[in-house]
Amino acid sequence: MNAALEFFVSYLLFPGIIFSFIFGQLFEGIDRKIAAHMQSRIGPPILQPFYDIGKLFTKEDITPEKSQSFFFNGAPLIAFGAVITAMIMIPVTGVIEPLGGSLSLIVVLYLLNIPAIALIIGGYASSSPFGVLGSNRYIIQLIGYELIFIITAITAAVHAGSYNLASGFGNWFIFRAPLAAAAMLLAVPGKLLKTPFDIPEAETEIVMGPLTEYSGPKLALFKLTHNIELLAIAGLFTALFLGGPVSVTIGAVTIPGVVTFLIQALVVAILITLIRCVTARLRIHQALKFYWGPIGFVAFLSLILAVMVW
Amino acid sequence: MPKMVIDVLKNLFSKVSTLKYPYEKKEPPERFRGEPVVDEDACVSCGLCKQVCPAWAITYDEDAIPIFDHGSCLHCGECEENCPPNAIEINNDYETAALNREDLITD
Amino acid sequence: MTFKVPVGPQHPALHEPEHFKVELEGEEIVDVDLRLGYMHRGIEKGLQDRNYHRGIYLAERVCGICSVAHSLSFALAAEDIADMQVPERADYIRTIVAELERLHSHILWAGVAGEEVGFQTLFMTMWRDREKVMDLLEMVTGNRVNYSINRVGGVREDIEDKHAEKILKNLESLEEDLKRYVEIFPSDSTVLARMKDKGILPKKKAQELSASGPVMRGSDIKRDVRADDPYAAYGEIPFDVPVETGEDVLAKAVVRLRECLESIEIIRYALDAMPEGSLMSDEVQGMPIGVNKGLPVGEVTGRVEAARGDLMYHMKSEGEEEDGPSRVKIRTPTLANIPAVFEMLEGESMAEVPIVLASIDQCFSCTERIAIVDKETHEKEIKNMQELREMER
Numbered sequence: 063m064n065a066a067l068e069f070f071v072s073y074l075l076f077p078g079i080i081f082s083f084i085f086g087q088l089f090e091g092i093d094r095k096i097a098a099h100m101q102s103r104i105g106p107p108i109l110q111p112f113y114d115i116g117k118l119f120t121k122e123d124i125t126p127e128k129s130q131s132f133f134f135n136g137a138p139l140i141a142f143g144a145v146i147t148a149m150i151m152i153p154v155t156g157v158i159e160p161l162g163g164s165l166s167l168i169v170v171l172y173l174l175n176i177p178a179i180a181l182i183i184g185g186y187a188s189s190s191p192f193g194v195l196g197s198n199r200y201i202i203q204l205i206g207y208e209l210i211f212i213i214t215a216i217t218a219a220v221h222a223g224s225y226n227l228a229s230g231f232g233n234w235f236i237f238r239a240p241l242a243a244a245a246m247l248l249a250v251p252g253k254l255l256k257t258p259f260d261i262p263e264a265e266t267e268i269v270m271g272p273l274t275e276y277s278g279p280k281l282a283l284f285k286l287t288h289n290i291e292l293l294a295i296a297g298l299f300t301a302l303f304l305g306g307p308v309s310v311t312i313g314a315v316t317i318p319g320v321v322t323f324l325i326q327a328l329v330v331a332i333l334i335t336l337i338r339c340v341t342a343r344l345r346i347h348q349a350l351k352f353y354w355g356p357i358g359f360v361a362f363l364s365l366i367l368a369v370m371v372w
Numbered sequence: 373m374p375k376m377v378i379d380v381l382k383n384l385f386s387k388v389s390t391l392k393y394p395y396e397k398k399e400p401p402e403r404f405r406g407e408p409v410v411d412e413d414a415c416v417s418c419g420l421c422k423q424v425c426p427a428w429a430i431t432y433d434e435d436a437i438p439i440f441d442h443g444s445c446l447h448c449g450e451c452e453e454n455c456p457p458n459a460i461e462i463n464n465d466y467e468t469a470a471l472n473r474e475d476l477i478t479d
Numbered sequence: 480m481t482f483k484v485p486v487g488p489q490h491p492a493l494h495e496p497e498h499f500k501v502e503l504e505g506e507e508i509v510d511v512d513l514r515l516g517y518m519h520r521g522i523e524k525g526l527q528d529r530n531y532h533r534g535i536y537l538a539e540r541v542c543g544i545c546s547v548a549h550s551l552s553f554a555l556a557a558e559d560i561a562d563m564q565v566p567e568r569a570d571y572i573r574t575i576v577a578e579l580e581r582l583h584s585h586i587l588w589a590g591v592a593g594e595e596v597g598f599q600t601l602f603m604t605m606w607r608d609r610e611k612v613m614d615l616l617e618m619v620t621g622n623r624v625n626y627s628i629n630r631v632g633g634v635r636e637d638i639e640d641k642h643a644e645k646i647l648k649n650l651e652s653l654e655e656d657l658k659r660y661v662e663i664f665p666s667d668s669t670v671l672a673r674m675k676d677k678g679i680l681p682k683k684k685a686q687e688l689s690a691s692g693p694v695m696r697g698s699d700i701k702r703d704v705r706a707d708d709p710y711a712a713y714g715e716i717p718f719d720v721p722v723e724t725g726e727d728v729l730a731k732a733v734v735r736l737r738e739c740l741e742s743i744e745i746i747r748y749a750l751d752a753m754p755e756g757s758l759m760s761d762e763v764q765g766m767p768i769g770v771n772k773g774l775p776v777g778e779v780t781g782r783v784e785a786a787r788g789d790l791m792y793h794m795k796s797e798g799e800e801e802d803g804p805s806r807v808k809i810r811t812p813t814l815a816n817i818p819a820v821f822e823m824l825e826g827e828s829m830a831e832v833p834i835v836l837a838s839i840d841q842c843f844s845c846t847e848r849i850a851i852v853d854k855e856t857h858e859k860e861i862k863n864m865q866e867l868r869e870m871e872r
Contacts, residue, residue, distance in 0.1 A: 101600050102386075103603060194482075195506075375667060379659075426529075449635075
């Protein structure tokens with residue numbers, strides 16, 4: 063009884079829906095603001111994603127007649143549910159661990175894949191040529207980045223000695239496996255669909271890719287999922303390579319684990335923004351070649367070093 | 373390493389290039405053509421402004437003084453240039469939106 | 480199994496409405512069909528109803544980006560019919576404004592090309608630098624678009640010393656920015672990945688399909704109306720015509736950036752060598768041409784190098800009693816470049832459509848005046864691509 067209540071509280075409040083909602087949107091707002099300043103303009107206010115999602119929820123819910131409505135309507139719900147579940151498994155504070163366990167890394171990797179698959183299914187179910195094209199590209203890109211992501215995550219797990227995400231607390235593996243960290247940092251724009259890998263949602267070529275036919279509350283859910291994914295993946299990177307949420311005592315002030323977690327995740331998000339601002343968009347086969355070529359080599363090298371040397 | 377990184381980081385730490393209109397307004401240059409305004413005492417009702425207006429935006433009222441339809445006006449400046457007694461002057465006004473088409477015809 | 484993707488009429492990659500029906504197999508383009516007609520405004524008919532004085536204002540508004548090229552072409556055609564001598568100072572001022580317009584148009588294009596490949600930062604920073612040119616144009620002519628500086632017989636405004644000083648100052652700062660972009664464009668690896676070896680237009684095909692402007696100069700054909708058939712003050716100003724041999728989108732981009740640097744040199748030379756004199760021809764006394772007086776009988780073609788290629792105005796006048804032209808036909812460079820697009824898109828994939836289309840610097844608002852109305856049956860026919868090609872030849 064107690065465990066079930068604890069689970070519900072953590073799912074709804076912390077670090078579940080309310081926490082992820084607030085901080086995921088804030089991260090997205092900060093990302094847009096910093097990108098705007100890098101382009102020498104003012105940009106939207108930091109709370110803009112809140113206004114966007116709020117506005118979208120007030121619009122009419124439309125399902126196109128030719129679409130497969132079961133999958134079309136179900137996709138955003140599944141994506142949202144998956145990403146919130148992933149958030150409560152990522153160590154956000156050093157104190158509470160709502161859903162831990164010895165294999166939490168594997169489960170989180172699977173859960174973070176579900177939004178991508180839901181978007182692909184939604185794109186196909188929307189029966190619009192742009193949706194189909196976008197989903198085609200997304201499948202190819204998924205094959206590209208997921209390999210790198212998994213290999214680098216396993217490298218960090220090898221250094222930590224177990225698949226439990228909480229076991230890496232306090233150890234900054236980025237110094238022991240810099241190649242793996244760099245490779246993962248390059249796989250993250252692929253996972254989050256940010257330039258140079260925003261190929262499935264290439265606005266100037268295929269309108270909005272799989273999201274073309276979505277509008278109103280369903281689009282709001284997908285966008286919300288996308289923003290929370292930013293927080294989740296930055297958080298995963300922090301837990302794997304940057305030591306996780308450990309509380310630091312400087313002088314007389316104790317900074318709780320949550321704050322260090324948020325600061326580290328923010329730094330990762332800003333790095334992704336920097337990459338986004340200085341590159342053009344690649345073509346899909348160039349992206350696949352990039353991931354399975356040089357980056358794949360670096361990631362494998364790092365894994366072999368981790369297993370044999372350390 | 374892409375070369376744009378230097379530009380981007382420089383932009384991040386310097387002032388934005390955006391003008392915060394309408395809190396900061398820019399002064400238009402001296403040749404800017406805003407709205408035409410007629411000096412009723414100087415006008416001699418010669419009709420030349422009506423003849424040269426490319427958009428047919430000038431008509432006469434009952435005193436034979438020009439009325440300008442700012443909705444059709446091209447802001448070209450021909451009326452000012454061809455007025456013999458220099459009764460028409462083009463000012464620097466550029467914020468001239470109105471809610472009705474009829475409000476744009478000056479008396 | 481092919482399926483058709485509609486690019487347009489409303490699409491984030493296009494700036495004006497046009498409808499390309501792209502037939503794809505996987506990601507590779509098998510066929511492209513074009514349907515125009517969304518920007519038809521009846522301008523040629525409007526020019527028949529207006530006299531020369533009002534006509535030049537309408538001609539200027541055919542396009543917002545290349546507006547002074549249109550009004551210059553109209554004025555040159557009208558002056559040619561009447562065999563009017565334009566004073567030299569007016570010629571130099573026309574040259575300076577035309578080159579400033581070429582600068583702003585090419586920088587606009589470069590920003591748009593960056594946006595088409597997903598490089599949003601390049602788009603924003605290039606348009607910020609374009610504001611320097613727009614400030615100059617506003618200072619000299621009084622407006623940022625549709626400058627209305629040309630008139631049949633001369634120009635309306637003068638360039639004084641204080642203007643010349645500001646022009647030189649802005650151009651110096653712009654030249655530094657442009658040199659930085661010329662460095663970044665061909666060397667940034669993601670830009671190269673999108674632009675190199677895409678949209679290839681072989682030299683022979685470019686000649687056959689009568690491409691014009693930077694599209695043709697990117698395929699190693701050295702022709703430019705300013706050099707081959709000089710008008711305004713171009714006969715007296717030495718300048719180079721940049722040509723590239725790459726034949727791909729990158730070559731066209733580099734041609735445009737090099738043309739910008741050439742334009743800066745032309746403006747500097749013209750400001751230095753500008754003679755004194757009046758601004759309007761002696762034959763125009765009092766009211767402008769067209770208000771009271773017409774032009775003698777004649778039929779003439781005025782040709783100008785707009786930013787996108789060569790622009791022709793064919794004008795016919797029936798005599799001095801008519802105060803306007805009896806027929807004006809406008810042939811814009813984008814119309815000549817459209818057949819080249821089909822050649823360039825053959826074999827490419829869907830991701831190339833926006834950037835290859837953008838590489839001809841398409842300006843469909845210039846292009847469309849070709850709906851043909853059958854007088855007997857009042858049936859309207861919009862020409863499709865095949866018929867357009869036949870009409871062009």
